[in-house]
Amino acid sequence: MKLAKEILPDSLKSYLNKDGYNSGAIPTDVSATRLKDSPRISRLYKEHGKKIKVDPLKRGYAKLGEAWHLLMEQNSPPHWVTEKRLYARVGDKVISGSPDALEPVEGGWNIWDYKLMTAYKAQTDMKEFEKQLNIYAFLLRANDMTPKNLYISGVLRDWSDIKVGGDYPDTMFPVFSLPLWLENEAEDYVNERLQLHLSESIPLCTDEDRWMRPAKFAVVSEKTKKTLRLYSTMDEALAHTTKTPVFIQKREAEPIRCTRFCDVAPFCDQYQSEQFTKEVLTDDK
Numbered sequence: 001m002k003l004a005k006e007i008l009p010d011s012l013k014s015y016l017n018k019d020g021y022n023s024g025a026i027p028t029d030v031s032a033t034r035l036k037d038s039p040r041i042s043r044l045y046k047e048h049g050k051k052i053k054v055d056p057l058k059r060g061y062a063k064l065g066e067a068w069h070l071l072m073e074q075n076s077p078p079h080w081v082t083e084k085r086l087y088a089r090v091g092d093k094v095i096s097g098s099p100d101a102l103e104p105v106e107g108g109w110n111i112w113d114y115k116l117m118t119a120y121k122a123q124t125d126m127k128e129f130e131k132q133l134n135i136y137a138f139l140l141r142a143n144d145m146t147p148k149n150l151y152i153s154g155v156l157r158d159w160s161d162i163k164v165g166g167d168y169p170d171t172m173f174p175v176f177s178l179p180l181w182l183e184n185e186a187e188d189y190v191n192e193r194l195q196l197h198l199s200e201s202i203p204l205c206t207d208e209d210r211w212m213r214p215a216k217f218a219v220v221s222e223k224t225k226k227t228l229r230l231y232s233t234m235d236e237a238l239a240h241t242t243k244t245p246v247f248i249q250k251r252e253a254e255p256i257r258c259t260r261f262c263d264v265a266p267f268c269d270q271y272q273s274e275q276f277t278k279e280v281l282t283d284d285k
Contacts, residue, residue, distance in 0.1 A: 016056035016063060026087055030197050032097025032139065035190065036131040038209035039197040044264035052263050061157070065116035068155055069100060072114050076101055081109075088142035090194055099136045108146030111136050115154045122156055122174055123167045130178045131189070138186040150178040204270050210255035218249045 034042050045052070073082045081102040088095055101112040111133055129152050137147035152175065159172035181189070196203050216230045217237035222245040230251070231237040237248045258271045265271050 013056070016059055026094065026096070028087070028096040029093040030095050030194060032095065032132060032135040035095060035135055035193045035197065036128070038205045039193075039199070039203050040205045040209070040268065040270065041262065041264055042197060043202050044267050048264060048267045051267070054263055061116060064157070065114075068116050069114050072100065072153070077103075079104060086136075086139040086143050088139050090190060093194060093198065095135075095139070095190065095194065097136050097139050099133075099139075102140075102145075105148055108148040109140060110149045110151060111140070111147055112151050112153055115152055116157055117154050118158050119156050119160075119163070119169060122154060122169045122176075126152065126176055126178055129176075133178055134181045134186050135190060137180060138190050141183060141186075147180060150180050152176040152178060205255075205258075205268075207255075209257070211257040211261075213254045213256050215253040216251040218251055219246050220249050221246055 030042075076082050081104075083098050083100065084102065085096055085098045099111050100114045103110040103112060113129065113133055113136075115129065130150070133150040133152075137150065140147045154174045154176065156169060156172045156174065159169065164170045214232070216232065217234050218230050219228045219237050219240045219242070220226065221228055227249075228242065228246065229237075229240060231240070234248065234250075240246070255271070258265050258268070262268070262271075
């Protein structure tokens, strides 16, 4: 059987090319999702947006997540509030955000956010999601609504029942309860992020923004050239015991988002200067 990569049904083409984002009726300076994300990426999108060509075939997981959101919205209880865009004025600027779902409870509202994620992500910290949901909590308070609890309802795209055990999720539909910040903490965070996004100069991306994968030391089989194990330090790699001949290979730290997922990387002087430095060092060897 031959895989016809060049042939796609028109229905799939239509869906992949459709932009499902709704920015709301009121002009906004920064959205909640942008506010917690890299100011540099946001700024470069504004400056070079018309030049950016996004391959629809690379939007697969984003579109699956979008479909998941739609299904969850369609099946929400009638008394829940879904995809309601909230606005707040911060100084002379306006920020906005649309929580996936607001569940009315005694004394306020539970905030629900739906995430398509990997099993690996489900086992790591949720700091990125915590920031986003606390911006929503800020928006609720600005609209005289009291946030009570923050929840992530996940669906794991690569979950396997044979891996269940230890920290591995025991269901492909895990739910996470996230910390609700104090009101002044959320206000301070929103103000800090707004200043970064609206600063005159473009801030550099942090390691967190860039999804930096730390350097690793690989124990590699001399015979098969396959990696036997990865370690965080050279000492750990040297202490690896095996009966077959091996060598140690250092895997340099890598900004995963820059190299694989950032549409503005070709226009980013931070990333491009690093690439140029790497090329120079490689040529010198």
